[in-house]
Amino acid sequence: MDRTATYTALGRLIAVVEAAGGLTPTALGNCLMAPKTQLLGLHLSRAIPRLRRLPELDALAEQILDTLTPADIEALPASIPLTDQGTMQIAYYQQRSKLPTSRSASSGHAGVDWAAVDWSKTNADLARELGVSASAAGSARKRHS
Numbered sequence: 001m002d003r004t005a006t007y008t009a010l011g012r013l014i015a016v017v018e019a020a021g022g023l024t025p026t027a028l029g030n031c032l033m034a035p036k037t038q039l040l041g042l043h044l045s046r047a048i049p050r051l052r053r054l055p056e057l058d059a060l061a062e063q064i065l066d067t068l069t070p071a072d073i074e075a076l077p078a079s080i081p082l083t084d085q086g087t088m089q090i091a092y093y094q095q096r097s098k099l100p101t102s103r104s105a106s107s108g109h110a111g112v113d114w115a116a117v118d119w120s121k122t123n124a125d126l127a128r129e130l131g132v133s134a135s136a137a138g139s140a141r142k143r144h145s
Contacts, residue, residue: 001067001068001069001072003084004087005067006068006072006075006076007080007084007087007088007091008087008088008090008091009064009067009068009091010035010039010068010088010091011032011087011088011089011090011091011092011094011095012064012091012092012094012095013039013044013061013064013065014028014031014032014035014039014088014092015091015092015093015095015096015099016051016057016060016061016064016095016099017031017039017043017044017047017051017061018096019054019057019096019099019100020047020050020051020054020057020061021047021050021132022043022044022046022047022050022051023043023047027043031043032080032085032088032089032092033079033080033085034078034079034080035076035080035088036073036076036077036078037078040073048131049130049131050131050132052131053112053131056100057099112130112132112140114140114143114144115144117130117140117144119141119144119145123135123137123138123141124137126141
């Protein structure tokens with residue numbers, strides 16, 4: 001795949017991961033600057049549990065990942081040049097405009113059945129199991145107790 005297509009795919013993937021609730025604004029910036037280590041090496045693996053609960057986003061992420069070959073990923077530099085970051089940002093915003101905008105869909109909590117949660121567990125344990133933040137588990141605990 002050519003360089004522009006690789007960076008376009010990465011920009012689209014960043015939008016999908018963010019829509020699943022997997023990126024803070026700082027993490028988004030880091031993914032644009034160093035997608036090999038930040039997006040593919042760190043944030044994507046953290047977003048997988050959230051993506052699995054959102055089938056439309058999960059399928060889109062798989063479709064985008066299928067366009068990237070191991071050679072494309074290996075060829076990524078440690079830090080992306082500004083022009084290529086621009087390509088990623090354009091793809092990110094184009095993809096983002098096509099994704100759901102509701103807060104529940106984008107927060108990553110849409111697929112959690114809070115009524116069925118074992119509240120004897122700690123917020124940290126619930127967060128790991130459910131793919132949400134510990135503060136989200138704590139907020140849900142307050143609503144359900």
